[in-house]
Amino acid sequence: MTTPFPDGAAAPVPPPGCPAHRHVVEPIGPGGLRRLYGPEAEADPAGLYEKLRAEYGDVAPVLLHGDHRAWLILGHAANITALRTPSLFSRDSRLWSAFRNNEIPPDSPLLPVVAWQPICVFADGEEHRRLRNALLDGLNGFDRRGIRRHVRRFTTDLVQLFGPTGQAELITQFAEHLPMLVMTKLLGMPDEYGPQLVDAARDLVKGTETAVASNEYVVASLRRTIAIKHESPGDDLTSRLLAHPAELTDDEVMEHLRAVLLAANESTVNLIADSLKMVLTDPRFRAHLSGGQMTLGEALDQVLWDSPPMSLVAGRCATADTELGGQQIKAGDFLLLGLAAGNVDPVVRPDLSTPLYGNRSHLSFGAGPHECPGQDIGRHIAEAGIDILLTLLPDLRLAVPEEELTWTSAWISRHLTALPVEFTAHEIEPDPESVAEAERATRARAKEERAEEERELAARAAEAAAPAPAATVPAQRRSWWDVLTGLFRR
Ligand code: HEM
Secondary structure, three states: OOOOOOOOOOOOOOOOOOHHHOOOOOOEOHHHOEEOOOHHHHHOHHHHHHHHHHHHOOEEEEEEHHHEEEEEEOOHHHHHHHHHOOOOEEOOHHHOHHHHOOOOOOOOOOHHHHOOOOOHHHOOHHHHHHHHHHHHHHHHOOOHHHHHHHHHHHHHHHHHHHHHHOEEEHHHHHHOOHHHHHHHHHOOOOOOHHHHHHHHHHHHHHOOOOHHHHHHHHHHHHHHHHHHHHHOOOOOHHHHHHHOOOOOOHHHHHHHHHHHHHHHHHHHHHHHHHHHHHHHHOHHHHHHHOOOOOOHHHHHHHHHHHOOOOOEEEEEEEOOOEEEOOEEEOOOOEEEEEHHHHHOOOOOOOOOOOOOOOOOOOOOOOOHHHOOOOHHHHHHHHHHHHHHHHHHOOOOEEOOOHHHOOEEEOOOOEEEOOOEEEOOOOOOOOOHHHHHHHHHHHHHHHHHHHHHHHHHHHHHHHHHHOOOOOOOOOOOOOOHHHHHHHHHHO
């Protein structure tokens, strides 16, 4: 039995005999506490939150992977209190007693999310302000028109690939690509990096055995971009961070760019996927297209309430003994911000079917000092992407009954598995930006080839003219493009 999410869809439970049942993880663990992991929890996270709310109220004790104890904050107000009181609820995960007592093994699946890193995400106070202000100044330099230009270009590129077929699967062929492709442009990365970064970022968060190699690829791409921007700064986030008065080191710039790429990617992919599902299935949106009730922006607001792209944020560490939501929290305890649970707290939403258009008091972007600094960018990528997709494919429709759509869940997020669609097949004109970019790349390649030929000719001429032993040819000064293409060949 599964409990439906507000959008009415239920997550799947593996059938008997499926390998997922081989290592059975019981829903209740030591101390009679409910596990936030295992097949039952992952099949129906919303149902689990409601059981916990009924049993404990606003804050519930739960077990994480490895049966480490944590508090899951379910109440909307209790989440806001934890988010806005960094003196009591710190972002520094090193304060968690499980870390202090060396209880978390090096292969724990919790580590990619909770292990402390020297970035603003895990900092408090003055250090947090220094790093975050640099990021904020960098991100605020982008305007909606500039972002839309990139979104239009990449949406058109992606739709060109499937437009002539009349059918597509919009999660793997659209939603999973668009945010990363746009982000590479905002970071000032060369076009060539985009497709591999999409794959690497997807692999990284899945925690597969290739995750380490994927992380190395992301880090190497960022280091190359930083080297390029030192030589030739541009109007992009990397150059802005390098020039910021906060004087970030190259390592700090790299770590923050990596954090931005990963923070931006998965959450925006989920926002696009769930919003697309809503515009394709909700009659209120269809009514809008024929002069009715719900705009695209309002659909996004509703999704941010009902299907937050991050179900929870892990998390906060208590700096002292305190009380939250009626529970006694001890110094060193770990807390999870239950964004999905807080968004459906009956205190703020007694009737889940009441529309919330224009109401932005959901928890999906957090609140307080760590509130998402990229929310406008994420929202805009999603909104512009869907808008342009619907313009290119005006008769886009779901190719399967809505009841057949499924989600997969992990402890911090929930993903729509597939969104098969159909539409009238047609060729899509290339976006002028892509045409210009392709021409630029062709010109640059031709220039590089000419330079290479000239170097070879000069070397041969010098060889022919000089008596043995051969004279050395003076090295030519490397152009920006030479440096760049040389880096690609490594
Ligand atoms: C649209 C989907 C997005 C959602 C739902 C989302 C959600 C969140 C949430 C809930 C937090 C707060 C975490 C906490 O309190 O500990 C956060 C932080 C953050 N987000 Fe986003 N985000 C989105 C898109 C983006 C984008 C597009 C960027 C970058 C351009 C970004 C960059 C960040 C960064 C750097 C932080 C850490 C801020 C800090 O610790 O001070 N996010 N995000």
